[in-house]
Amino acid sequence: GVLFVVLLAARTVTPDIGRPLFYLLLAGLVLLYLWFYAATYKAAASVLTRSQKRLLLAAQTCGFIGLAMLAASMAAT
Numbered sequence: 391g392v393l394f395v396v397l398l399a400a401r402t403v404t405p406d407i408g409r410p411l412f413y414l415l416l417a418g419l420v421l422l423y424l425w426f427y428a429a430t431y432k433a434a435a436s437v438l439t440r441s442q443k444r445l446l447l448a449a450q451t452c453g454f455i456g457l458a459m460l461a462a463s464m465a466a467t
Contacts, residue, residue, distance in 0.1 A: 393421075397464070416461050423457055 397415050427450045434446055 416465060420435065420457065420461055423454065427454060 397419070431446060431450060435443060435459055438446060447467075
């Protein structure tokens with residue numbers, strides 16, 4: 391949540407300097423989410439059954455696609 395506020399502030403306060411900073415922070419946010427998904431999947435892999443792992447992976451994939459769509463729409467505007 392805090393990173394989104396920083397992104398919006400960088401985008402609105404300094405439009406000339408804010409664009410590269412906005413893209414850099416947006417890329418950092420995407421990488422942070424990828425790391426989080428990998429860490430949670432690795433932690434849950436030892437506890438979950440095979441079918442539950444598939445469901446977790448599907449849920450994480452759908453969540454990441456949603457995040458990617460949000461990032462793309464934020465970068466396009």
